[in-house]
Amino acid sequence: MMTYDILIVGSGGAGLYAALESRMEEELQVGVLTKVYPTRSHTGAAQGGVNAALANLDETDTWQDHWFDTVKGSDYLADQDAVEIMTREAPMVVREMEHWGCPFSRTDEGKIAQRPFGGASKPRACYSADKVGHVMLHTLYEQGIRHGVNFFNEWLALSLLHDGKRCQGVTALNIQTGRVHTIRAKAVILATGGHGRIYWTRTSNALGNTGDGTAMAYRAGLPIKDMEFIQFHPTGLRRTGILVSEGARGEGGYLLNGLGERFMSRYAPEKMELGPRDLVSRSCETEVREGRGGPDGEVFLDLTHLGADRIKERLPQIRELCIEFEGVDPINEPIPIKPTAHYSMGGIHTDLNGQTPIEGIYAAGEAGCVSVHGANRLGGNSLLDILVFGKRTGRHALEFARNNDLVPLGMDQEKADEAMIAAMMAGTSGDSVADIRRAMGELMAEKVGVYRNAKDLESAVDTLAELQERLGRVRVQDKNRAFNTELVSALEMKNMLDLAEVVTVGALARQESRGAHTREDHPERNDQAWLAHTLATRGGDGKPKLEFNPVTITQFEPQARTY
Amino acid sequence: MSETITPDRKSILANIRIQRFTPGQHKSAFYDNFKVSVETGMTVLETLRLIKNTQDSSLTFRAFCRSKICGSCAVRVNGKPVLACSTQLMPILEDFKKESVTIQPLRNMPVLRDLVVDIDPVIEKLSKMHPYLMENRDRIPESLEQESLMSRQELSRFDYITDCILCGSCYSACSAASADPKYAGPLTLAKAYRFSADVRDDFKGERMQAAVDQGLWSCAQCRKCINVCPKDTRPAVSIQRMRKMSIDDGIHDTPGSRRAKAYTEDVAKYGQVNKPMLPVIVNGPKGWAAIEAADNYLRKHGIEPERQVCLLDGQNSAEQIYDKVKEIESKGENKI
Amino acid sequence: MSDKIRYGFYSGCCFQGADARFYEILQDVFAKIDVELELIQDAVCCGSGVIEERSELTSLAVNAKNMAHAEKMGLPLYTPCSTCFNVISNAQKRMRENPALHAQVNEILAEQGLEYKGTCKITHTLWVIAQDVGLEKLKERVTNPLSGLRVASYYGCHTRNPADIQGFESADNPTSLEDILRVLGVQIVEYETQEDCCGYHLAWPNNQLNMQMTANVLEGAHKKDVDLMVTSCPLCFKSMDGSQAKALAQTGKNFQLPVLFLPELVGLACGMSPDEMKLQFHGVPVSLRL
Known part of the structure; x- marks a missing residue:
């Protein structure tokens, strides 16, 4: 039987960071089990940035500003102690990524470049062109090769094993052979990402973002938190749900209904297309519900009035994406779009170290919920979450595995x-x-x-x-x-x-x-x-039982969320 | 005035011909044909998924992100490696003027099932290339309180390669990889260059030797990898640059580096390469066999062999150009 | 007689010295289809992609010089060598994409009184025949259609890759070679290795691999029981014909497959004799049922 000190399920940013952190200090056996190959993980799809108050662009930026922005963005549902940790540690983890070779874009002085992002009061999203998640994921994988992390590629975890108090390991299916195996481990870190695929074709998520770790934990009796919060992005492509980024509207794109009307005038007459994500998503949805959508229940993002030159110069990647994934050239015709499920704020309930109520079982990243995103995640905070809490969880699991022995397996x-x-x-x-x-x-x-x-x-x-x-x-x-x-x-x-x-x-x-x-x-x-977290556990009848926990408020009293 | 939007969406009943193979169940690969109504906007991946969901649930292929960033779904369509997720089917049917399209697994890797290949051999080759940054402490501070500085120009030396998604398309297209299973292949050599070209890295020697040992000079520069790369990472260009770097680092004792020297010096001196003598210049005395064979062939046809550079009318040295380039390069003013 | 189509002829290294016969064949065959070549004077070796391994800027500068001469002649630059076509086209592309680089290269050329404007059109044999001469005219000049011949067509790599140096046809599905062959009357046979590289540029750094790659391509065609292979690339021709015996011996294969350089086949179809096409120079004997 395979035995590891620490077994990490999931090979995105959180899982790989946890693997590196737990592998760095001593010769513990660390395995990463993934149903794909590490570099296929959905972390790679994050385009825009990772937030850290480095103050490279605006020297007045502080981690406290970042802290407040995140709490406000969460509609005050995030735990403020958790957000404090995340925003305070942000500069360290971003620099660590940089020291490992992550190719961030650079400022004139050669520092890590930063850009403004929705909901952030200062430009603090560190970026690498439009591929920051991709280069972070590859950097972590590369360092994983260097430090001898063991990878189980194309294995699907099935069940989480524990004795009611302590972690025992997992069972998993080797996809290539079709055989089921038990893998014992002192500590298991669930880092399997989100569950946007419950909306199936109406999501920007990868085909495999099916919430495997979260569901395993739920079935194993662990509480999962704030699951009702799913972020929708207003402009997903009609056929595939793939995102057309906000840049297209920022550049002057119109949102049209099937009748060719600029319908945002009904909902946000001043901001029009540049209203916040949730409002724009609701407006698109209303148009379709009231019968003013296109033939396939879509609305349209129209760039044609910008002209071929401007589209080619300013929005080349968006144009390429529309041609490749939708077969539509935005120079010639409007892009058919639908709101698309984008991010799962909820997940496995953990403490500030990523630990669940069962000792030795941890969760990190989109699969977990500390909670730092509350009711709404800010752009640039998902990558930060996986770095900070991937690292913390890895470190804590390392301490745990160093000081504890394996516990015997129970049922088969x-x-x-x-x-x-x-x-x-x-x-x-x-x-x-x-x-x-x-x-x-x-x-x-x-x-x-x-x-x-x-x-x-x-x-x-x-x-x-x-x-x-x-x-x-x-x-x-x-x-x-x-x-x-x-x-x-x-x-x-x-x-x-x-x-x-x-x-x-x-x-x-x-x-x-x-x-x-x-x-x-x-x-x-x-x-x-309702200023409370929803905790769901599986009842004896197989149905979810809900409990509500207070939100941790340490610094910022809830106010109206206006921008 | 607004106008109702009526998108122009076509549909063609196409024949999708797919290579099938399950080890242990089939003796050899065969083809299945599926009739699919292909609509405007439909990608190859959507087509495969439609077949799996409605016609044959055992059809096996990989796919994950659907958005050209994870590299899972590379297959060959009419022979060319592509990402299934970002390849529109309608334009291919139109390009080939056929209502049938053939989908096959990538080449040069063993087939696990249908369109799924075993990429582990490629990952192993990659792993031997030391594909990670080793901190150059002149550039990277020990403390996480500071970042290392890197100029945009320094970043641009390798940034284009960091788009690589390890999809294996270039490896599939590589004829040298087909002919020599030990050859590392385009993506692995490009990755080696990516790190060696990073000013924050301090590991050049060992990685360089690993690249030379795994076939840095076995690339024929056919440039197919540039053509098929879905992320435009130009592996063959990185291989040329890695070759230059290996010579600059003092690895002169290879046939490839001797060829580079010969071409460069001959063109400077004569404007042409001394082709008749190339075998000996590149391979030393054992090159004489090739020269003698060529001599015999020419004599047989009544032509007297030459040992000199052959020039046409007006061909001259390119020395002036070389001198000027050297001047520019020594000042670091190169605009490449 | 109709007007001649004229090109600045960039020979590359395949059409001089021991291979000078190819220049003669090319001129004779082109005369049949009203094409005239004017040698570009003061041309420099394109560097074959090898000079880049020492200095990319040098490679761009020598090829800008070649193009500048063609521009001065007011003629398109025609090269029968696929690698020259590739390297020169690539130089053009890179300077087009990067105006600062273009300006720098012109500074280098200025000392020789040359300027590369960027207007030079670059073309190769397939496009000269299929596009400029045209299939109609070619058809008129075919007096000896080669019907019944089973032919494996082989483009080689350097007129096709990368796609963005391409001119008028689909890079994934080019048809010019087959279009021409069909006009000559032959039957075209598809084979599995037709897209593979012959490895010519490994001839000296890794001859063994070159031979293996060449043998792989030949074997794919041989399996389809073809009468001959035709290639539009003179370097591929050297691999396929000149190195065939060695490649097949090294890989333990035992067959002979005649290989023709495309202009030779055009000449034969236009009524020229095997002697005029100097087929006796081939490494693999060509005995066609003509």
Whole structure:
């Protein structure tokens, strides 16, 4: 049986940083298990920047400014002690990335370049052209090779093992062979990213952002937090949900409905297209709901009036993206767009060191929830979160593994997982994973999307239960166990449905509108009743049980969030 | 006045021909044909996913980000390595003037199943290249209280390579990698150059030797890798630059570096290369065999062999150009 | 007779010295299709991409000089060598993308009283025939259609890669060679290795690999039972014909595949004799059922 001191599940920025941090100091055996290859992880898709108050561009910037901006952006739901740690440590981790070779863009003096970002009072997003997540991910992977981190590539973690107090390890499927294995570990760090794929095609996320670690933790009895908060980005491409960045609107692009009207005049007559993300997303959604969308339920981002020269000079990457992914040249015609699920604020409940209530089990990055993003994440803070808390979690896990021994395994989970897979392979229904998945995505986008209300949410809870039942009978038709991607999809589907249920139940419970969570029937923020974190655990009946924890407020009293 | 927007969206019933193979189940690769209604805007990846979801759920391929940044989904479409996610199908059908398109796995790597290849051999070659920054303490402070400074010009020496997503397209297109399994391939050599060209790095010698040992001089400069790279990282250019760097670092004892010296000096002196003598110039005395073979061939056809540079009318030395370039380069004013 | 199409002829190293016969063949064949070549004087070796391994700026400057001469003649620069085409086109592209570099190169040329304006058109054999002469005219001049011949067409790499130095045809699906061959009357056979590189530029630094690569291409064509291979690249021709015996011996293969340089086949189809095309110089004997 394979045994590691520390096993990290997930190879994005949080997982790799944790691996490096726990590997640096002594000869502990550290393994990173990933269902893809490390450099495929979704961290690579982050384009804009990583926030740190380096004050390279504006020398008046301080980490305290960053602290306040983040708390305000979170609609006061973030824990202020956690945000304090993140913003205070930000300059260190960004410099550490730089010392490891990360190719940040440079200022005239040769310092790390910074740019302004939405919701930030000073220009503090450190960037590398439009590829900062990509170069950070590769830098971490490169250093991982240098420091002898062991990689399990194309392994899917299945179950989290613990004895009620202490971590025991995980079971996982080797995708290439199709065999299930138990991997024992003193400490497990779940760094599997977000779960935007519960919206299936209506997301900017990678195909694999299915919340595997979060669902594993939930099934293993750990609490997951603030799951109802999902950030939507207003301009995803019609077919794929891939983001057209805010730059297109910043450059003067119009938002048009199917009738060719500049509809933002109805919702934000002054700011027009440059209103905040959530407002623009809601406006697009309203146009379509009221029958003024395009033929495919889309609206349009029109750049044609800017002219070919300006588009080629100022927005070349956006143009390339539209041509490659949508087959539309924005010089000639408007870009069809839809709001797209972008980021999961919620995740596995952890303390400031990434530790869950079970000793030795940790979570970091988008899979975890410390919480630093509260009800709405600021641009440039997702990469920062994975660096700071990846590092802290790695360090804490290192201390833990150094001072503790393995605990004995209990029940034979490997056998139980093997039986579950065998049941999926032998299912009776003619239903396909693809059908159930599509139904889930459409349901979530329609009823648990940008707009929510009690009636829709209640019906969504019922429909999700039906989908669970359908999934229970589904049959994987591909009978070959080696590299069976249909089986992998079925296992991911199980994870997504569990989380979709928690998201929906949380959204139904939270009778207010805060940050990314908009209730048509409760349009105001309500600090008296709802300045609280939602904690969901799985009840004996398999349904989520909710509890609410107070938000940590140390410095900034909640105010109205206006920009 | 606003006008209703009616997008122009076409659809063609196309035949998608896909290479299939499951080790242990099939003796050799074969092709399946799928009829798909290809719409405007549809990528190769969307097409593969549609087939998997509606026609054959056992069709196996990799995909993850769908947005040209993770490098998972590289396959060959009509022979050319591309990322399935960022390749529109309609223009390919139009380019080839056919209603059929062939999708195959990447070359030069073993097939694990259908369109999935084993990239571990390439990752192993990469790992041997020391593909990471080793801190140059003249440039990188020990403390995290300070950043290291690097000018934009210093960054531009290697920044273009950091776009590489390790998709393997260049490796698939490389004929040298097909012919010599030990050859490191374009992406690995380009990565070696990326770090060696970074002023913050302090590891040049060992990495340089690793590059030479793994085939720095085995690249034929056919430039296919430049053509197929979805991120425009120009691996063949990095290989040329790595070659220059290896010579500058004193690794002269290779046939390749001798060739570079011969070309450069001959063109300076005569405006042409002394081709008849090249085998000996590059390979030393053992090159004589090739020269003798060429001599015999020419004599057989009644031509007297030459040992001199052959010149056409008006061909002269390029010394003036060389001198001027040297002057510019010595002042560091090169605008490359 | 119709008007002649004229080019500034940049010979490269393949059309002089021991290979001078190719220049004669080219002129004779082109005369048949009303093309006239005027030698560019004071031209310098393009450096074959090798000079870059010492100095990129030097490579750009010598090729800017070559183009500046063609500009002065007021003629397009025609080179029959694919590598010369590639290297010179690449120099043009890089200076087009970087005006500061272009200006610097012109400073270098100024001492010789030359200026590279950037207007020079660069072309190669395939485009001269398929585009400038045109398939219609070529068809008129074909007096001896080569019907029945099974031909493996081979572009080689340097007129195709990278795509952004390309001119008028699709880089992924070029058709000029096949278009020309069809007019000559032959049957075109597709084969698996037709996109592979022959490895010519490894001839001296890594001859063994060059031979393996050449053998791989030849074997792919041989498997399809072709009568001959035709290539538009003189360097590929050297690999495929001149090195064939060695390449096949080294890799343990036992066959012979005649290889023709495209102008030779055009000449044959236009009624010229195998002797006029100097086919006796080939390493692999060519005995066509003509």
